Amino acid sequence: MAQPNTTEKKDTLKIIWRLFSFLKPYSLLVGLAFLLLIVSTLLSLVTPIITKTAIDKYILCYNFSGLPKIALLLLLVTVFQSVLSSFLRVLTEYISQNTVHYLRKTLYEHLNNLSIGFFDWSKTGELMARITSDTSLVGRLYGFASINMLVNFLTLIGIFVVVTIWQPLLGLLYLALLPFVYLAMKAYALKVRPLWRKNREASGEITALMQEVITSIRVVKLFGKENAELERFGAKNIEVRDLLIDTSRTSSFWMPYVGFLTSVASALVLLIGGFLVIDNKLTIGTLIAYTSYLGYLARPIRQSGFLINMIQSSASAGERIFELLDTVSKVEEKADAKEVPSVKGKLSFINVSFxxxxxxxxxxxxxxxxxxGETLALVGPTGAGKSTLISLIPRFYDPSQGEIRLDDVNIKEYKLKSLRQKIGFVLQETFLFDGTIFDNIAYGKPLSTLEEVKSVAKAAEIADFIESLPKGYDTEIGERGVRLSGGQRQRIAIARVLLVNPPILVLDEPTANIDAGTEAKMEKAILNVSKNRTTIVIAHRLWALKNADRIAVLENGKLTQVGTHQELYQLDGFYAKAYKEQALDFSREEEI
Ligand SMILES: Nc1ncnc2c1ncn2[C@@H]1O[C@H](COP(=O)(O)OP(=O)(O)O)[C@@H](O)[C@H]1O
Ligand SMILES: [Mg+2]
Incomplete structure (x- = not known):
């Protein structure tokens, strides 16, 4: 029991310490805030002292003449204190929001640099939750939680010092209460922390689930799975509700314990303090001031519950943030990586396994x-590993063995960004962004002129279509290009790649799911764009095979045939068989 408890505590402290390290750029402001905090807390401790003086020195001595001065002092101290604490709140909010902004930025940048392999195994919604809500949670640690913890801590110590000076017995009495407070806090923290962690996880899962359904809403509707999805959502929703209720119940049951403690304290003070007054060891003013200090005590005790809560949840959020931040990219750039010089575009796969x-x-x-400058058609059955093979070229993944060379240099020698600039990718599934057609084509080169964009659109055989639209290149295409057909999206993607003018072009089944009319356009587009650059095209269609310089057949993860159309056609392999089957289909279609 004791072991996990201490390690968990150590971890929490470590996480919090690390979270605070993000405050470094603001250390000067943090120092100022700290100073303000000390002054404002001390000032708040002064009020009972003034009251005590007023009672003992003036009221009990029937001396009214000095009272107005004391009252004015009390007023000034209180007003000044509240102005200071307002200023303190503004300052801490400034520091906290800036730090959160920095943390969010760091996290997002890190995420962008992680390799594709990481995203294969992550849920989008969960990642989004880490960047948005987890960082906000941490913001409360920097602001509200820290301030109140410190104020409470200083108040507790300050009261002890003041009352001990007044009467050591009162100090002892005060001290005797603290272990109970500490134990209560600890018991509470142990119960609540795991609940909070679960809570955060469950809400992350809910976001991920919603994200999944919303992005694939067409599939959900087509399969009539709305109700099934609702049920899946409902189950998670219930889980989150129950967890929150559970968390709240645990915190609430702890509250009466606090109430009991303060009642015990008040009763004891009345008894012991009263005795001391009667025994002439304590003035009435002191007893009254002491009682008002006990009132101060209620705040730290009551607040400790949700402050601990807040700190625990910030620690859980911090844990998740650092988990992401500490994930190293599987695809690492060498420290002395170079820019890719101007290359011809020769690609070699040497003994590559993956x-x-x-x-x-x-x-x-x-x-x-x-x-x-060669055009290679890569063919083979579905699942053979074609898409995987080409994803090794821009280093989305690294080979488990062997290496890939660009103009006889291992691609690992190059900076990732520079390498990827040399490779144009048109994927089976094209990703367009919400925005205009112009913005989408110019994505890789935002400063392009309209003329440049027009010329690549022409080469991609999409210019006529774009120019027929009322708003032309300024047409908004909707999120992920939903307002365009598959073929149109593909050709926009080709134009986008062309604008960057990479020496290597990779097309992964660009004509899958495209009708015959569009296919002719695609064929022309691909012919246009493969000129003067190394092109790999994964395609099964006859025209792609006929136009390729060579054809490579990938079956079951192995290259089984490589050669020209003529060569492979002679052999009795996958290629000849597939070609003949298709040619048959093709001629049948022609006949009809
Ligand atoms: N990110 C991934 N993680 C694990 N396995 C994958 C991943 N992507 C693809 N695969 C698996 O690798 C195999 C080859 O996939 P792929 O390269 O897409 O084949 P092809 O493009 O030839 O149809 C398939 O069995 C697929 O399930
Ligand atoms: Mg594929």
């Missing part, structure tokens, strides 16, 4: 050389 994490070997000993 497996996804925790799966069996997918690509086995791939040896392939693609000459600069």
């Amino acid at each position: 497996a996804y994490p925790n799966t069996k070997l997918l690509l086995k000993n791939i040896n392939l050389e693609i000459e600069a």
Whole structure:
């Protein structure tokens, strides 16, 4: 029991310490805030002292003449104190929001630099929750929680000092209460922390679930799965509700204990303090001041519940933030990585093998050389590993064995960004952003002129379509390009790649899901764009195969055939068989 408890506490402290390290850029302001906090807390302790003086020195001595001065002092102290604490709140909010902003920025930048492999295994909604709500939670630690913890702590100590000076017995009495307070806090923290962690996880899962459904709403509706999805959501929703109720119940049951403690304290003070007054060891003013200090005590005790809560949840949020921040990219850039010089575009796969994490070997000993300017068609059955093979070129993943060379230099020698600039990718699934057609084409080169964009749109055989739209290149295409057809999206994606003018172009089944009319346009577009650059096209269609310089067949993770159309056609392999089947279909279609 004791062991996990102490390690958990150590971890929490470590996380909080690390969270506070993000305050470094603001250390001067933090120092100022600290100073303000001390002064304002001390001032708040002065009020009972003034009251005590007023009672003992003036009221009990029937001396009215001095009272107005004392009353004015009391007023001044209180007003000044409240102005100071307002200023303190503004200052801490400034520091806290700036730190959260910095944390969010760091996290987002880190996320952008993680390798694709990380995203294969992460849920989008959960990642979003880490960047948005987890950082906000931490913001409360920097602001509200820290201020109140410190104020409470200083108040507790300050009261002890003052009352001990007045009467050591009162100090002892006060001290005797503190262990109970501490124990109560500790018991509470142990119960509530795990609940909070679960709470955060469950809300993260809910966000992830919603995100998944909303992005694939078409599929959900087509399969009539609305109710099933509602049920899935409902179950999670109930889980979150129950957890929150549970958390609140745990915190609430702790409250009467606090109430009991303060009642015991008041009773004891009345008894012991009264005795001391009667025994002439204590003035009435002191007893009254002491009682008002006990009133001060209620605040730290009562607040400690939700302050601990807040700190615990910030620690959980911090834990999740650091988990993400500490994830190192599987694809690492060498410290002395270079920019890619102007290359011809020769690509060599040398003995490349690859497996996804925790799966069996997918690509086995791939040896392939693609000459600069060559067009290679990559064919093979679904699931053979074609998409995986090409995703190794921009280093979305690194080979488990072997290496890939660009103009005879291992691609690991280059900076990732620079390498990726040299490779144009048109994926099976095109990703367009919410914005205009112009913005989407110019994504990789935002400072392009309209003329430049027009010329690549023309090469991609999409210019006529765009120009037929009322708003032309300024047409808004909607989130992820939902207002365009598949073929139109593909050709916009091709134009986007062309604008960057990369020496290497990779097209992954660009004509899958495209009708025959559009396919002719795509064929022309691809012919246009593969000129003067190394092109790899994954495609099964005849025209792609006929236009390719060479064809490579990938079956079951192995390259089984590589050669020209003529060469492979002669052989009795996958290629010849597939080609003949398709040619048959093709001629049948022609007949009809
Ligand atoms: N991110 C991934 N993580 C784990 N396995 C994957 C991942 N992507 C694809 N696979 C698996 O790798 C195999 C090959 O996929 P892929 O390269 O897409 O084949 P192809 O493009 O030839 O159809 C498939 O069995 C697929 O399930
Ligand atoms: Mg594929």
